[in-house]
Amino acid sequence: MENKLTIYNTLKRKKELFKPLNPPNVGLYVCGPTVYGEPHLGHARPGITYDVLFRYLKYLGYKVRYVRNITDVGHLESDADTGDDKIAKKARLEELEPMEIVQFYTNSYHDKMRDLNTVSPSIEPHASGHIIEQQAMVKKIIDNGYAYAKNGSIYFDVEKYNQKFKYGKLSGRVVEDLQSNTRELDGQSEKKNPFDFALWKKAEPEHIMRWPSDWGDGFPGWHLECSVMSTKYLGEKFDIHGGGMDLLFPHHECEIAQSTAAIGEESVQYWMHNNMVTIDGQKMGKSLGNFITLDELFSGKHKLLEQAYSPMTIRFFILQAHYRSTLDFSNKALQAAEKGLNRLFSALNVLDKLKTSEKSSFDIQALKQKCFDAVNDDLxxxxxxxxxxxxxxxxxxxxxxNESITEADLDDLKKLYNDFVFEIAGLKNESGNAAASDNKLDEVMDILLNMRIEAKKNKDFATSDKIRDLLNQSGITIKDTKEGSEWEMK
RNA sequence: GGUCACGUGGCCGAGCGGCUAGGCUCUGGUCUGCAAAACCAGCUACAGCGGUUCGAAUCCGCUCGUGACCUCCA
Structure with missing residues (x-):
């Protein structure tokens, strides 16, 4: 299994050849959503980015275990380690059980990810299902001397950790700088240092999401789940950890610290971070309230949307930018993506019907090599x-x-497009080209097209144009070629 | 304020020292009864100013501008 895949490793700030720890196995962990709201365009980006990675690794022959978590507890609303749990707050607002909220938005997330044609992860663990394991890791960290208890909460001792290891290596931060730069925040008197973070939080009496522990009733800190669940399912050392750039600090930095403090060495070999989707040059996000949900995108129901955009248009739009660049949302850009995608799929239809010749006037192998080179170059x-x-x-x-192709080359070319467009890029043809599967429609279309040809023969263009226009109105495009007429559903 | 990115043609977006992607739009042309599609051709950019180099969008410096992270966010 030859592999020339390079991955940009945030930890090293450069591209590195990907070498799995235990080939042919590959462990991939990605930070999933906190399920307290509708998934938006921003969620689609990591969903699709790491889906392509997952698909490509499998295509290369690796046995990949892809773990993507669902955060359903411990993610607090506001200022560092104070404020409401996001899920609990939403539950109170809607007068539902927290787990009803979790279930609802988890389902929604799954639906949208399926629409985007992403492959389901191998394991999708919930934070709330790993309370015991999280408590165990907290104990380990305490035993190793990197955490302290205060009023029923347990905090990670960053300063202590920094004496032996280096806190901030992923995000390029220095503890001394943090000390002078951290904003003044109220209600942090419990912590020795403002940049210490909670491993376990004491639950106040009104807090509904709570679990018993050696330290009293409480709930786990947000960063802990990822350290726990990644190592539980992928081993203490595993290959790739992905997520959005906005999680780089503090989330991933804390993860490294926790895992290292508990295990004694770092877990992750390659850290990958996808960039943000922007709108008018600004990050699309919950806090700014400038996000567009996937549901709105697919239905076109949002004041900023001029039309609906299909899941594959979104997927293609996202893949037309490199995952480490910001991607600016606009109707114009989405419409361009939609047309480009149509052009690609139309050509695939043409590909199926191509006539072969004695010679090829195009180097298929070279094209194939270029495609592999592109994907190998950090996706x-x-x-x-x-x-x-x-x-x-x-x-x-x-x-x-104008050009020609041999039969053997045609077979190669078909395989090439099948592999790269469908298997690796994960696109699928959504233009109900049910043509193949829906024989009745096919028959009806044949009748209509023949009538149109008849009419054209008789110079009855009024009739022939009427057929074309009416079909067009119902979303079927007629294309006249040298070989005859073809049709395509939008 | 600290740390780090980025600024490419009408728009979106690649590019990592030389051969100047691609998509969309636009303008001609071929084909067509007309149109659509397709094909051919055209438009050809790297924020500004310096520097390094035989050669820079690509490296270095400065200036201007935008953004991300430093609190939750994919």
Whole structure:
């Protein structure tokens, strides 16, 4: 299994050749959503980015265990380690059990991820299902001397940890700087230092999400779940940890500290971070309230949306930018993506019907190599599509008799597009090209197209145009080619 | 204030020292009864100013601008 995949490792600030710890196994952990609200465009980005990674690793022949968590407890509302639990707050607002909230938005997240054609993770652990394990890790960290108790809560002792290890190595932060730069926040008197973070929080009497522990009733700190669940399912050392750039600090930094404090060495080999989706140049996010949910995108029901955008348009839109760049949302950009995607899929239809010749006027193998090079280069999907569009031009040119292809090359080309477009990029044809499966519709269309050809023969253009226009109105496009008429559903 | 990114043609977006992606839009042309699609051709940029180099969008410095993180966020 030859592999030239390079991955940008945030920890090293450079691209590195990917070498799994225990080939052919690969462990991949990705920070999933906190399920207290509808998934939005921002959630789609890591969902799709790591889906492509998952797909590609499997394509290369690795046995991948992909773990993506569901955060359903411990994620606090506001200032460092104070304030409400997000889930509990939402539950109170809607007068529901917290777990009803969790279930509702988890379902919604699953639905949208399925729409986006992402493959389900191998394991999707919930934080609330790993309270025992989290308590065990807290104990370990206490035993190792890197945590302290205060009023029923347990905090991680960053200063102590920093004496032996280096806190801040992932985000490039220095403890001394943090000391002078951390904002003044009220209600933190419990902590020795403002940048210490909670491993376990004491539950106040009114707090509904609570579990018994050696330290009294409480709940786990947000960062802890990822340290616990990643190592539980992938081992104390595993290959890749992904997530959004906004989680880099403090979340992932704390994860490293916790795991290291508990285990004695670092767990993660490659840290990957996807960039943000922006809107008018600003991060799309909950706190700014400028987010558009996936549901709104798919239905077009949002004041900023000029139309609905299909899940595959969203997927393609996201993959047309590199995952480490910001991606700016706009109707124009989405519409361009939609058209580009149509062009790609139209060419795939053409590909199926291509006539072969004695010679090929195009180097299929070179194209294939370029596609692999692109994906191997830190998942450079924009480059991948640039090459695939070069192929589109070739495919259309063959159909227009400007270029030629041999039968063997045609087979290779079909496989190439199948592999890269569907298996690796994870796109799927949503234009109900039910044509193949829906014979009745096919028959009806044949009748209509023949009537139109009849009419055209008789120079009855009024009738032929009427057929075309009416079909167009119901979302079926007629394309006249040299070979005859074809149709396509939008 | 600290840390770190980024600024590319009408728009979106690659690029990591030389051969100047790709998508969308636009303008001509071919094809067509017309249109659509497709094909051919055109438009050709790197925030500004210096520097390094035979050669810079790409490296360095400064200036301006935008953003992210430093509190929850994918």
């Amino acid at each position: 450079n999907t924009p480059i991948l599509f640039a090459h695939l569009f070069d192929g589109v031009k070739f495919i259309n040119s063959v159909a227009a008799d």
